[in-house]
Amino acid sequence: AQSVTQPDIHITVSEGASLELRCNYSYGATPYLFWYVQSPGQGLQLLLKYFSGDTLVQGIKGFEAEFKRSQSSFNLRKPSVHWSDAAEYFCAGGNSGNTPLVFGKGTRLSVIA
Amino acid sequence: NAGVTQTPKFQVLKTGQSMTLQCAQDMNHEYMSWYRQDPGMGLRLIHYSVGAGITDQGEVPNGYNVSRSTTEDFPLRLLSAAPSQTSVYFCASSYRSNQPQHFGDGTRLSIL
Numbered sequence: 647a648q649s650v651t652q653p654d655i656h657i658t659v660s661e662g663a664s665l666e667l668r669c670n671y672s673y674g675a676t677p678y679l680f681w682y683v684q685s686p687g688q689g690l691q692l693l694l695k696y697f698s699g700d701t702l703v704q705g706i707k708g709f710e711a712e713f714k715r716s717q718s719s720f721n722l723r724k725p726s727v728h729w730s731d732a733a734e735y736f737c738a739g740g741n742s743g744n745t746p747l748v749f750g751k752g753t754r755l756s757v758i759a
Numbered sequence: 760n761a762g763v764t765q766t767p768k769f770q771v772l773k774t775g776q777s778m779t780l781q782c783a784q785d786m787n788h789e790y791m792s793w794y795r796q797d798p799g800m801g802l803r804l805i806h807y808s809v810g811a812g813i814t815d816q817g818e819v820p821n822g823y824n825v826s827r828s829t830t831e832d833f834p835l836r837l838l839s840a841a842p843s844q845t846s847v848y849f850c851a852s853s854y855r856s857n858q859p860q861h862f863g864d865g866t867r868l869s870i871l
Contacts, residue, residue, distance in 0.1 A: 655799075678857045689763075689849055689862035690802075736802065740857035744809050746792060746817060747856060751801035 648673050650739045652750035659727050660758055667722040667753050669711075669737030678740040679720040680747070681711055685733045693735075696720060707731070732757045761785050765850050765863035772840045772870045780835040780866050782850030790853045791833040792860070795819065795846040802849065808833055809856065840870045 649672045659665055671677050678697050682690040694705025701713040711722045720737060737750040766781045784791065792807035804817030808827040822844060824836040833852075837844060847867050851860040 680859060682862075687865075689864045690851075690860075691862070692859045695859055742857065744790070744856050746804050746807050747860065749794075749802040751799065 648677075648739065648741065648748055650737050650748050650750040652735075652737055652753050654753045655751070656754045656756065658756040658758060661729050662726050665722075665724045665727045665731070665755070667735050667737075667755070669720045669722065669750060670718050671720060671737075671739045672718065673739060673741055675741060676715075678742075679711075679713060680738040680740075681705065681709070681720075681722045682736045682738065683707075683733050684736065684752075690736060693722070727755075727757055729757045729759070731755060763850055763852055763861050763863040765848075765866050767866060768864065769867045770869070772837075772868065774840060774842060774870060776837075776840050776870075778837050778840065780837075780848055780850075780868070782833045782835065782863060783831050784833075784850075784852040784861070785831065786852060786861065787830060788852035788854055788861070789830065790856045790858070790860075791827065792817070792851050792856075793823070793825065793833070793835045794849045794851065795844075796849060796865075797846050805835065805848075807856070837868075842870050844868065845870045 651670045681693040684690045736752045738747045740747045763784045789810045793805040794802040806825040808814045850863045853860040
């Protein structure tokens with residue numbers, strides 16, 4: 647079955663430090679992969695997407711993610727975290743058929759001074 | 760440009776009551792979906808629709824009903840509210856299911 651796993655429930659980083667949020671997927675063919683961010687009390691906002699081509703994708707707010715087929719991973723990275731990045735982050739995956747996206751359970755990011 | 764609009768934003772119900780959560784989008788998206796979000800559970804798909812007149816069940820459909828009579832609207836009905844349905848509900852839309860989804864701001868529902 648298709649699945650998306652986010653191994654980390656909660657991560658705390660210092661402001662200015664680098665960030666990597668993990669996402670693993672289980673899809674037979676090349677998946678469509680997404681990262682979303684949810685600020686408290688808000689809906690989800692798309693950060694970036696991967697469909698095909700260049701395995702390093704750039705998103706909004708200075709985020710990037712790298713698709714690694716050999717590791718079935720699509721980790722989200724940011725070189726320097728800002729306090730405003732504190733939020734919940736969701737990885738999601740789909741395929742070429744018209745079936746619903748599968749979301750990971752999310753990783754909550756806390757940023758400390 | 761409204762995007763995805765959900766109403767109401769907050770609602771308190773008594774057990775056994777019924778209600779409809781509204782969702783409308785103005786982007787001419789074919790695909791629409793309803794999720795519930797509970798602590799530690801992520802987003803769980805309730806129902807989805809790939810176009811007007813077509814709906815299907817997601818992961819947690821029991822106790823909920825949907826219809827899609829127009830492209831723009833995708834209401835979610837709670838038939839007989841139960842405390843286990845206390846949650847935050849999100850509606851989303853996209854051109855196709857594997858395209859980036861646009862989310863509404865959510866409806867916070869409490870059932871006493």
